[in-house]
Amino acid sequence: MTDGATPEPGRRGVLSALIALCGATIAAVLAAPGLRFLGDPLLRRRPGTTRWTKVGTIDSLPADVPVPVPVVGERIDAWTRARAQRLGTVFLRKKSDTRVDVLQAECPHLGCSLQLDEAHHRFACPCHESYFTLDGHQTSGPSPRDMDALRARVTPDGDVEVEFERFRTQSHDKVRLG
Secondary structure (H helix, E strand, O other): OOOOOOOOOOOOHHHHHHHHHHHHHHHHHHHHHHHHHHHHHOOOOOOOOOOOEEEEEEEHHOOOOOEEEEEEEEEEEEEEEEEEEHHHHHHEEEEEEEEEEEEEEEOOOOEEEEEEEEEOEEEEEOOOOOOOOOOOOOEHHHHOOOEEEEEEEEOOOEEEEEEOOEEEOOOOOOOOOO
């Protein structure tokens, strides 16, 4: 070795660098699924984005008569995603060939399933006797608010789609859950 010259790396130095590189590559490969798992909730649909679920066709609904229909779609929570799950039930009421009114079939009081009381032309909660008009307005009972209306649309193909949401029970305000 001459003055001012840098020493050439020996075999041990090259071997050490190669082992470090291999170790870093293996660590990165093993860490990638873990980072994806931990970051999964961050990569999901943002609150406030619309998710439309098909619940039927406009031609299958009778005119101006509420019909209970199950809402089946994708359930997402924490780190799980399950397809074809029953999300809840809604009442569809055909107003025209292009308009459908949709009401959540859960009582805003405690979440009991509302029933259509055809004899009295109203919705009834069997748990604590709250009653609602066919438009969803509360007429009596302990429910803190009217039935929860949901957004719906009729596609050009005649499919009825609902933006299904759940709301906090026992609240005077319509507070979205999730």
